[in-house]
Amino acid sequence: MSELIEPRRGRPGYDQRRILEVAVTAFIEFGYDATSMGVLAERLGLSKSAIYHHFSSKDEILQRALNEALDALEALLTDEQARAGRAADRLAYVLRGAVHVLVDKLPFVTLLLRVRGNTEVEREALRRRREFDRAVTALFVEAGQEGSLRSDIDARVVERLVFGMINSIVEWYRPEGRESVDRLADDVLAIALDGLRMPAVARVLP
Amino acid sequence: MSELIEPRRGRPGYDQRRILEVAVTAFIEFGYDATSMGVLAERLGLSKSAIYHHFSSKDEILQRALNEALDALEALLTDEQARAGRAADRLAYVLRGAVHVLVDKLPFVTLLLRVRGNTEVEREALRRRREFDRAVTALFVEAGQEGSLRSDIDARVVERLVFGMINSIVEWYRPEGRESVDRLADDVLAIALDGLRMPAVARVLP
DNA sequence: GTCTATAATTAGATAGAC
DNA sequence: GTCTATCTAATTATAGAC
Known part of the structure; x- marks a missing residue:
């Protein structure tokens, strides 16, 4: 039962949502083009590759x-x-x-x-x-x-x-x-x- | 007299104005960050260096x-x-x-x-x-x-x-x-x- | 699912010839 | 005033290990 309540390792959807929200905040702050995947990775505490696992592109x-x-x-x-x-x-x-x-x-x-x-x-x-x-x-x-x-x-x-x-x-x-x-x-x-x-x-x- | 009417080689101010107008058009079209000095140069029919002669930076x-x-x-x-x-x-x-x-x-x-x-x-x-x-x-x-x-x-x-x-x-x-x-x-x-x-x-x- | 390393490309800006 | 060539740094995206 706890595996349904506790966040599982995968947490499908959750990370995507978090990436989306952090990205949108940054896009508004710097503009879409001026926001690099590197900055997004930094703010998320992830590597750029990890983002590409959830989204195929910027x-x-x-x-x-x-x-x-x-x-x-x-x-x-x-x-x-x-x-x-x-x-x-x-x-x-x-x-x-x-x-x-x-x-x-x-x-x-x-x-x-x-x-x-x-x-x-x-x-x-x-x-x-x-x-x-x-x-x-x-x-x-x-x-x-x-x-x-x-x-x-x-x-x-x-x-x-x-x-x-x-x-x-x-x-x-x-x-x-x-x-x-x-x-x-x-x-x-x-x-x-x-x-x-x-x-x-x-x-x-x- | 003709040297005052005919555009002289230097045309001070004229080229700056033209660069400014072409640049603003491009900034609006692509966004400031997404507009490279390269495409500005292309649209102006100039090299990037020529732009830097008139403006010190983007x-x-x-x-x-x-x-x-x-x-x-x-x-x-x-x-x-x-x-x-x-x-x-x-x-x-x-x-x-x-x-x-x-x-x-x-x-x-x-x-x-x-x-x-x-x-x-x-x-x-x-x-x-x-x-x-x-x-x-x-x-x-x-x-x-x-x-x-x-x-x-x-x-x-x-x-x-x-x-x-x-x-x-x-x-x-x-x-x-x-x-x-x-x-x-x-x-x-x-x-x-x-x-x-x-x-x-x-x-x-x- | 996340990492390091790196490929491939492009950016803004400068050097120096003419 | 404009050019070619080039520098350095940053960019998006991928490869492949764990």
């Missing part, structure tokens, strides 16, 4: 990391609340969800947002990300058509600006900080939907 | 590029319109100006936004950028105090989100596209100030 580590972010974002779109109801509500659900995914998978999404498409792995990640953006843009279009949102600004521009705002959170948000994720998502939706200008008639809080 | 090329973006952003804050009048108007001037700087200096600002602080040159650039953000945050605070903007969201969060939206423009804006810079700046301010939600009473365009 590229494969990146691929696993990017998939983790993309899987979580794509899962959002298949949720019940993203598929039924008013477009404005479905959109709000996706925007709020994106903030949560971004924080829950902070290092993975951070890495995803820095990918530029110089390898096949990066290009495939960009394809999936573009498809996600396309789906969100369609939601903005629908919300405009149903009269919930203004439609005088091009929906593609709106989608890019709003997700620019959301994505920029990876640049400064730290989970241990003051701001809770829910509060942050509230702030994003407040600005995107109602804007910052003080109305002529002062707001009365509910 | 790092110095980056420094010159980052300064170009930072100088333009900082100049915004010293403009008359950023220093007098209602805080809301000064803020609008700076936000609008930032969109213009971003488009006018697109490659340089793009590079600036990818800097992570791994060399002294990068850290100095980050220091200047943080100082700029701090000044804009102060404008948001002032605009809240004078009653022009809502003040229920932390000004630092607001500044980061709004500049996240503005900065994200480098990811997709192409000057040759449909969207003019003025229109783009209008869109950014419309979303940030008034939001996307359709008011209960339909808008009447002026």
